[in-house]
Amino acid sequence: MAVARELPVAGVRERRWRRVQAFARNRTALVGLVMVALLLLIAVAAPVFAPHSPIEQSTIHRLEPPSREYPFGRDDFGRDILSRVIYGTRIALLAGLLSVALGGILGTAMGVVAAFRGGRTEAWLMRLTDVLLAFPDLITGLLILAVLGPGLWKMIIAIALTITPRFSRIAHGPALSIKRRDFVEAARAIGVGDARILFRHILPNIVGELLVLASLWTASAIRLEASLSFIGLGVRPPTPTWGQMIRDGTVHLTNAPWFSLFPGLALLLTILAFNLVGDGLRDALDPKTRV
Amino acid sequence: MVRYTVRRLLLAIPTLLAVLTIIFVIVRVAPGDPATAALGDYASEEAVQALRQRMGLDRPLWVQYVRFLADLARGDLGRSLITGQPVIDQIRHVLPYTLELTAAAILVGLVIGVPIGIVTAVRRNTAVDYVGRVVSLAGLSVPAFYLGILLIYFFAVRLRLFPALGAAEFSKPGAHLHALVLPALSLGLIEAAYVTRMTRSVVLGVLSEDYVRTARAKGLPERVVLFGHALRSAMIPLVSLIGLFAISLIGGSVLTEEVFARPGLGKLMIGAMKQKDYTMLQSIMVVYAFIIVLINLVTDLLYGVVDPRVRYE
Secondary structure (H helix, E strand, O other): OHHHHHOOOOOHHHHHHHHHHHHHHOHHHHHHHHHHHHHHHHHHOHHHHOOOOOOOOOHHHOOOOOOOOOOOOEOOOOOEHHHHHHHHHHHHHHHHHHHHHHHHHHHHHHHHHHHHHOHHHHHHHHHHHHHHHHOOHHHHHHHHHHHHOOOHHHHHHHHHHHHHHHHHHHHHHHHHHHHOOHHHHHHHHOOOOHHHHHHHHHHHHHHHHHHHHHHHHHHHHHHHHHHHHHHOOOOOOOOOOHHHHHHHHHOOOOOOOHHHHHHHHHHHHHHHHHHHHHHHHHHHHOHHHOO | OHHHHHHHHHHHHHHHHHHHHHHHHHHHHOOOOHHHHHHOOOOOHHHHHHHHHHHOOOOOHHHHHHHHHHHHHOOOOOEOOOOOOEHHHHHHHHHHHHHHHHHHHHHHHHHHHHHHHHHHHHOOOOHHHHHHHHHHHHHHHOOHHHHHHHHHHHHHHHOOOOOOOOOOOOOOHHHHHHHHHHHHHHHHHHHHHHHHHHHHHHHHHHHOOHHHHHHHHOOOOHHHHHHHHHHHHHHHHHHHHHHHHHHHHHHHHHHHHHHHOOOOHHHHHHHHHHOOOHHHHHHHHHHHHHHHHHHHHHHHHHHHHHOHHHHHO
16 A cells, blocks of 8 residues: 555646546447537527427418428427427526526535535535435425426526535535645645635535536436426426427327427437436546446 | 434434425415415405415414414314315325325336346446446436326327326225326336446445455355345445435326326325415425425434444444
């Protein structure tokens, strides 16, 4: 062991590069990353990809089966399902990424502040975190949305608040142990301020774990958004969302199964993409799990 | 064990109280007056005031809070704002359906997930492992409500093997179980994906322990090493995971009940949310809180049984 400790330790930059290499070697993770990139492209350039208007109705063509012109078929208002699925990518990614960004920042701040302050602040914040964590994400999300009322921004806030305690729990532990490490003590001793310690020493050390959590929770946030829309509490029509489309299609499962099956497939692939990236990141950052 | 049990029971009380307080606060800060919501926008001012008085909404917040806790202690969950019926009766009617669905899903998850998890761990980095990992990751990515729709489409609409919607009365066990199959699968198969991954990583961890190597070194057959040494200690973390699975399945049951139009706590909750039936919503949340705290408690106690070290912390 003593010998091992004397070996030259790889520099931070070198270690980081090795993690990137480990991630790139992980083929499934790379597939996930490519899928996420494609989804972002589709969301941004939806008008380019969509062959038809996502909201233009044509009741004489309602529930038409998939054809060359309309590969995913038409819905109960005669709208093109493929175009609606393409536009639906926007709401899914917006809700997924934004709620994780919001909840992630808020939760990380909570965890780190709790670790730094200690005492009563820490006790209260972490107690609150534990209580919120006890509930399944969907029930927390539903309860918050019941209070806020329906709508895209309210839903994003509801999902963000559901995610917050997950991040504060993860950020708290490492922040607590790093706070006690010698290099932080040393920095403090030479008069470095709290903010600088936080951004120079604490955050860089937990950013990997937070990134893994963020990509896995983006997958969950997209699932939550679809679930809430499926229940009928999400974005109001006619804005196309996958959850809403799946719900509208269930009524026609016997005569027009494509109506809910295609949006569901898009949802599944999107969640899979973020899960693959999260899994790959975790393997790259923590060699122990790469077994 | 008695001391441990008592300590866990006492620890559950503040958690439950904290959850109840959060529920109380959230329902109170909800925009819109519950009385107005119940009577509709066209109700007269007097009628709204009368209902507010009857519901105790005109009293100070802390009086309402104390009364809320006192009512709960007596097992009184209030009356529905919409139907006027005692909430407890409706909950008592639907609760068995939710509990049964959750239990069935846990069973499906364990029966499928544990063996696959063990096999993929033992045959690490082989084709079996690779397929198992890909399938379980895909399983994690399927939303339960979508899997429910797929199952309905293939097994009810196309093959006509199972009923698509609803649940049968408990008095008809055959039809009842028949209607339970698809909902239980839609929740349980996804849980199986989680169980597979957890089991795999737990078993992998145990297989790299020194005592497993010792067992192998002294020439024990692989079967004895695996079942006698490795899996016995791998079961300890899995027991605590069952509690986590149960809680996540309680959450998943909300959507499954909605998809299959099954009676249950989740379906009741969504109905209450859409009708703005705040007493109903509050009571359902309280029931969920009780169930979750209870599951955590049972998990902790079970953990104390399988792992004696926990009891002497």
